Amino acid sequence: MKVIVCKDYDDMSKKAADLVISNIKEKPQIKLGLATGSSPIGLYKNLISANEDGEISFKFAKSVNLDEYIGIDPANDQSYQYFMNENLFNHVSFADTKLPYAPENDEKYAEEYNKYLDDFGQRDIQILGIGENGHIAFNEPGEVLNRRTSIVKLSQSTIEANSRFFESEEDVPKYAISMGMSDIFNAKTIILLANGKKKHDAVKKLIEGNTIDPKLPASFLSLHPNVYIYVDEEAYRG
Numbered sequence: 001m002k003v004i005v006c007k008d009y010d011d012m013s014k015k016a017a018d019l020v021i022s023n024i025k026e027k028p029q030i031k032l033g034l035a036t037g038s039s040p041i042g043l044y045k046n047l048i049s050a051n052e053d054g055e056i057s058f059k060f061a062k063s064v065n066l067d068e069y070i071g072i073d074p075a076n077d078q079s080y081q082y083f084m085n086e087n088l089f090n091h092v093s094f095a096d097t098k099l100p101y102a103p104e105n106d107e108k109y110a111e112e113y114n115k116y117l118d119d120f121g122q123r124d125i126q127i128l129g130i131g132e133n134g135h136i137a138f139n140e141p142g143e144v145l146n147r148r149t150s151i152v153k154l155s156q157s158t159i160e161a162n163s164r165f166f167e168s169e170e171d172v173p174k175y176a177i178s179m180g181m182s183d184i185f186n187a188k189t190i191i192l193l194a195n196g197k198k199k200h201d202a203v204k205k206l207i208e209g210n211t212i213d214p215k216l217p218a219s220f221l222s223l224h225p226n227v228y229i230y231v232d233e234e235a236y237r238g
């Protein structure tokens with residue numbers, strides 16, 4: 001894992017975006033794995049600017065996303081579909097984009113997404129955030145982790161952390177559909193973004209830890225040959 005310590009959120013976003021931009025220049029038909037949450041918003045802003053400046057184009061690019069809440073309509077402003085539209089898809093024109101979708105807790109929707117991912121093939125880049133509890137996508141700390149896309153129950157810590165985007169904690173969905181660990185790993189390069197003091201514990205364990213532990217799902221990233229961790233000073237030093 002290559003750790004790149006950045007001054008602040010903007011610096012982290014710019015440096016991570018530069019890596020994505022250079023990959024898009026090299027391979028316009030790039031396959032991207034995209035993430036939601038506050039961590040990648042700045043990166044997406046940089047991609048939008050580079051697209052507006054004519055530096056890159058998404059005309060031939062395709063994307064898949066990590067996860068989506070269950071029980072929230074894609075048109076709802078709390079859905080990850082809405083988030084992606086607002087923060088990227090409404091601003092640049094992709095050849096194709098896809099998010100997992102499950103209107104109810106039924107594994108058949110996960111199977112459908114797994115089929116889609118199998119046809120999509122290996123991504124060139126997978127972008128990730130990290131939860132305060134060390135989750136990646138919605139793979140929550142536990143005894144075991146899912147290999148493939150599944151319906152998952154959110155941990156209390158994630159519900160609390162994500163309640164900042166909702167009117168109250170009760171409004172946060174309790175279930176999601178999420179790529180599993182082997183899906184996340186099916187990418188040539190993984191970029192993980194972590195900023196702010198609240199991420200320090202997870203980041204410290206991830207960078208300094210010498211174990212691979214399902215109680216810290218992000219620790220499995222050390223098994224992947226090409227991971228870049230862009231971390232700001234606050235998340236790095238605490």
Ligand SMILES: O=P(O)(O)OC[C@H]1O[C@](O)(CO)[C@@H](O)[C@@H]1O
Pocket residue numbers: 035036037038039040067128129130131132136137138158162
């Ligand atoms: O970037 P944030 O908002 O801190 O969220 C961290 C992670 O949590 C999730 O939002 C899921 O809870 C991921 O999509 C994200 O990577």
